[in-house]
Amino acid sequence: MANSEDKFYKRRLRTSYISVVVSIALVLFMLGTFATMLLQAEDMARQIRENFTFTVLLKNTSSEGDVRQFQKELELSDKVVGTDFITKDQAAEELEAELGEEFVEYLGYNPLSDVIEVHMTSEFVSSGDVEAFEAELRESGLVSDVSYDPNLLNLVNDNIKRIGSYLLGGAILLIFISIAMINSSIRLSIYSKRFTIKTMQLVGATKPFIQRPFMAQSVKLGLIGGLIASALLMLILEFGKSNFSTWGMEATPKMMAITVGGMILFGAFLAWSCTFFAVKRYLNLKTDDLYR
Known part of the structure; x- marks a missing residue:
């Protein structure tokens, strides 16, 4: 009986971890795609200006x-x-x-x-x-x-600024959405362990001691999600390069290093910070409030 219960909880734990990793990977993939578009747009803007x-x-x-x-x-x-x-x-x-x-x-x-x-x-x-x-x-x-054509120059600069503003606004909105989605997934994962957290606290474990394994696990999940998202992004870019090379859209090694590094670090930091606040919340709750 105990063995079957252990298997059940391990399966739930694995499912929880997979859910968090998938959520982080998908959100970071969308964010990385948008970041690549931003960097590509900046490079294209530079080329357009230098062709003037x-x-x-x-x-x-x-x-x-x-x-x-x-x-x-x-x-x-x-x-x-x-x-x-x-x-x-x-x-x-x-x-x-x-x-x-x-x-x-x-x-x-x-x-x-x-x-x-x-x-x-x-x-x-x-x-x-x-x-x-x-x-x-x-x-x-x-x-x-x-x-030279001053009207064309002003038109080029105005359009580049306008497109840059739209892309920047979209990036900020996407960051907020990604934070909300990853935070929701991690909070659900921590919610399933709220009784474990409170039990450890009741037997005398300090808050940092309780938080440490959760933080380490969250960083690991964030890194895994970032690596999966980076792999997906590189596959998509390679596919685009092979099939749509006439568009002139090609990610440089520097651009890829910035994007991939940013995705992995952002995923790890976001998972760590969301876990920190989620665990802290349950540490500060009274035992009776855990059932609500």
């Missing part, structure tokens, strides 16, 4: 040596990611290919200018100091004009 181009038109009187020196100075600036030098002959060939007409031969000369396309850093493009940089470029004796 300043077209610097050079004077026809500029020597090749001066132009190369000017280009090198631009590339050394902490505001610039890179530059591309396009000669007026290259520009003419590209334009003729687009138009389908040889306008240089028709005009008898090439009306275009040598240009340097300047790609700015993401931080600088979003800072709003673009006009100051334009004025700085125009001060050079080699520059005849600077061309």
Whole structure:
């Protein structure tokens, strides 16, 4: 009889642990997926900003040596990611290919200018100091004009900020939901052991002594849930990379390290904190209140 009861309680305990691990794993998987989207969105925003181009038109009187020196100075600036030098002959060939007409031969000369396309850093493009940089470029004796689309720049920055706000709000909401769900699962697990907790307290065990095994077990369950969630997330990302590579969505090793590490640590910490408060609650309850 005692043996069957032991088996029954062990089975209930195992079921309780499995329920907690599954809850933690599913919640962390959703949270990790959202975190990956956030990091990917940030990387895409950086790429979009760095694709924004300043077209610097050079004077026809500029020597090749001066132009190369000017280009090198631009590339050394902490505001610039890179530059591309396009000669007026290259520009003419590209334009003729687009138009389908040889306008240089028709005009008898090439009306275009040598240009340097300047790609700015993401931080600088979003800072709003673009006009100051334009004025700085125009001060050079080699520059005849600077061309860029300020309306497009403002539109890009506004949309990136708006999308970032939506994603951040969604992440905060998801964190609160995950805390509530994991806390509920752990409290149910601790509830089934409330009489054990109170019995240990009645025979003289101190609160830290009673809490210690529960805390250690909860951290273990949180780590297991985090590892399961991380494995699921990596499988999903690998599947997406193999089947939807044309979308350009690929998690970098750094991104995966941040996401996986964050999931595991968050799972362990959340399980530990929820267990701490749940056990503390039953330690502070009177014996009669355990039956309610």
